[in-house]
Amino acid sequence: MKNLFRDILDIEDVHGVIFLSLDGKPVFNEFVSHPPKGLEHINWRLFIHSLDGVREAELVFENRRFFIKRAPSGYILVIMGETAPAEMVRLNCDILIPNLEKTSKKPKGLGRFFKLRQK
Amino acid sequence: MIKKVLFVDDDRILCRKILKKLERYKKRFTTLTAVDGLDAVDKLKENTISLVITDLQMPQWDGFALMAYLSEEYPDIPVIVQTAHSTPKAKQIALSRGAAGYIEKPYNIDDLGQKIIATLKKESEGGILQSVPLEMFIQLIEMEQKTCTIRVVEKKTDKHGVLFFKNGDLLDARISSLHGKSIAYEIFSWDEVTLSIQDECAVDKKRIDGDLQAILFEAIRLKDEATEKEELEANKKPATKAQKARATERDRAEPEPKALSLEENIKRTLESAMGGKKYLKDIYPDNSWSNFIVRASEIGKHFTAGSFKSCYIDKGQAIDFVILPGKEITVISVDPRCPRDRFLQALSG
Numbered sequence: 122m123k124n125l126f127r128d129i130l131d132i133e134d135v136h137g138v139i140f141l142s143l144d145g146k147p148v149f150n151e152f153v154s155h156p157p158k159g160l161e162h163i164n165w166r167l168f169i170h171s172l173d174g175v176r177e178a179e180l181v182f183e184n185r186r187f188f189i190k191r192a193p194s195g196y197i198l199v200i201m202g203e204t205a206p207a208e209m210v211r212l213n214c215d216i217l218i219p220n221l222e223k224t225s226k227k228p229k230g231l232g233r234f235f236k237l238r239q240k
Numbered sequence: 241m242i243k244k245v246l247f248v249d250d251d252r253i254l255c256r257k258i259l260k261k262l263e264r265y266k267k268r269f270t271t272l273t274a275v276d277g278l279d280a281v282d283k284l285k286e287n288t289i290s291l292v293i294t295d296l297q298m299p300q301w302d303g304f305a306l307m308a309y310l311s312e313e314y315p316d317i318p319v320i321v322q323t324a325h326s327t328p329k330a331k332q333i334a335l336s337r338g339a340a341g342y343i344e345k346p347y348n349i350d351d352l353g354q355k356i357i358a359t360l361k362k363e364s365e366g367g368i369l370q371s372v373p374l375e376m377f378i379q380l381i382e383m384e385q386k387t388c389t390i391r392v393v394e395k396k397t398d399k400h401g402v403l404f405f406k407n408g409d410l411l412d413a414r415i416s417s418l419h420g421k422s423i424a425y426e427i428f429s430w431d432e433v434t435l436s437i438q439d440e441c442a443v444d445k446k447r448i449d450g451d452l453q454a455i456l457f458e459a460i461r462l463k464d465e466a467t468e469k470e471e472l473e474a475n476k477k478p479a480t481k482a483q484k485a486r487a488t489e490r491d492r493a494e495p496e497p498k499a500l501s502l503e504e505n506i507k508r509t510l511e512s513a514m515g516g517k518k519y520l521k522d523i524y525p526d527n528s529w530s531n532f533i534v535r536a537s538e539i540g541k542h543f544t545a546g547s548f549k550s551c552y553i554d555k556g557q558a559i560d561f562v563i564l565p566g567k568e569i570t571v572i573s574v575d576p577r578c579p580r581d582r583f584l585q586a587l588s589g
Contacts, residue, residue: 157543168539171532177554180536181584183546187539200543207581212376216369 123151125220129213134205136185139198140221145169148195169196179207190214192221241393241434242267243290243360246283248274248306249322250298261349268357277301281309285417288400289317291359293343293352296323296330304337311338313417315442316389316402318359322347338442363391366437374433375456382408382452389438394430401427404443410455412447421448421455428459429466467577502570509586510572519578521559526571533565550587552580562587 126138130153137152145166150156172178172189180187188199188210197217199210247258255273262271272287274280276298283289292310296303307319318340323330331342340359343352366388369377374392381388385408392401401423402414413424448455503523510520537548553561554576562572562583574583 159542163539163542164535168535171535173532174555175553176556179552179580179584180540180548181550181552181588182540182543182548185540185543185545187536187543187545208373208376212373212380215372219370 123149125217126151129199129210129217132205132209132213134202135210136200136202138200141165141169141196141198143169143195152200172196177211188214190218192218194222197221243269243363244287245269245271245291245293245356245360246274246280246287246289247271248277248280248292248294248298248303250275250295258349258352262353262356265353265356269360277303277306277309280306284310284314284317288416289314290363291318291320291340291356293320293322293356296321296334304333307334307337307339311442313419314414315412316391316404316414316438318362320355320359322352363438364436366439369435369437372433372435374428374430374435375460377435378403378410378428378452378456381405382410384408387439387441389441391436391438392427392430393434393436395432395434399430401430403427404441406441406443408452409446410448410452411441411443411445419447421450424448424455425459425462428456429463506564506570506572506587510583519575519583521573521575523570523572525568527569529563529569529571533563533569537565550584552584 126140126149129135129138130151135153137150137156139147140149142148145164145168147160147165150160172191174191175189176191178187178189180189184203186201186203186205186207188197188201188207190197190199190211197214199214201207201210245262247255247262249255249258252275255275259271259273262269269290272283272289274283277294278301280292280294280301284292292306294303294306298306301309303321303323307321310317310319319338320341320343321334321339322343322345324345334342341355343355377390381390382405387406390403390405392403393399394401399415403424404411404413410424412419413421413427415423415426506523507520532551533548536551540546540548548565550565551563553563555561558576559573560576560578560580562574564570564572564587
């Protein structure tokens, strides 16, 4: 699963990715540097429930942005800084979802096609 | 999507046999026939053909003339040459003129079927992408200096187009037998598309001049202009009696809401940022989002994200929402086509 999210994590100013099941259970997380403390204390179920089936959301905070994309099997949550190219993150999530569902080891499409450079 | 294969041979009996025998592959492709090169040209204009199989010796336009025409007007369509008069020289010439394959008559129909399937697979050897923002993908191709052929299908209208890139440079665009910059503009204006990526480009000649970014901007500008015209036309229509009656009833039932300065402020900020574009549908207070605001703020605290400023919500409906937390939660409903990043940036400012 780490490989599936590699292209997103390689995007400039992306801090991490979390994948949650449809009922808010953390399935996977990966961070570019240290994960934040207390991640295990977050009540993801309540947050997912509050989304009420939203297809896509972008949360803007003072110094972070969160992009949330619903996939058939869960929610992708991308934690970004202010300068991350949001459109690139959205595009990569769109590409990623079919592979996520196939649980294929080898990513197809954009993941194989482009290597996004990390500054 | 079932692809179409064009079989070109002046032997009509053979054409009928081939049609019948290739029916077993109908889940992979359908077959059309043409009796010579000229007939093939007509079929190409009327259909989206993915592969041509042609005999070499035909009256009027022979196989070589057809191949020359295809390499000029339909360079992305592979050609398999089939002939009963095979010599090593003929094979060499056919392959040097760009034939993707060569098959000698008489042949086994299953061999032909497998050759067709293998050739058709190349159209999407680089992958198939659904519902991808085309402009973004094109910019990535330029950034990565890719050489590829992109087949684009617009989902709503099933229109087909082809884009040709060499080292990230857009060489040409094709819809049916039409080429050039105006065709590129049209393809770039398509909203929901499926992309098939082929890792090579059969085109050498650059038919489109100009910088790709400039072409993309112009395509977006033309699309916006066309959308505005449509909206103006729609607004010109006089309200029906029923619409007028409903409006009067609404006015009577709901007292006019007090104009909130926050709403006016938001409206002015957004209209100024969007250059007067009418993406804004409505602004209203709505505390039903409070649970979501609370949960999102909690998440933000764990990530030391600072204060929660705004949120863009896409529920997959005809309108999207921007939520502004505060003492009273303000909801802005917007057209999903609105430039989301600019919107959010304007609100953050």
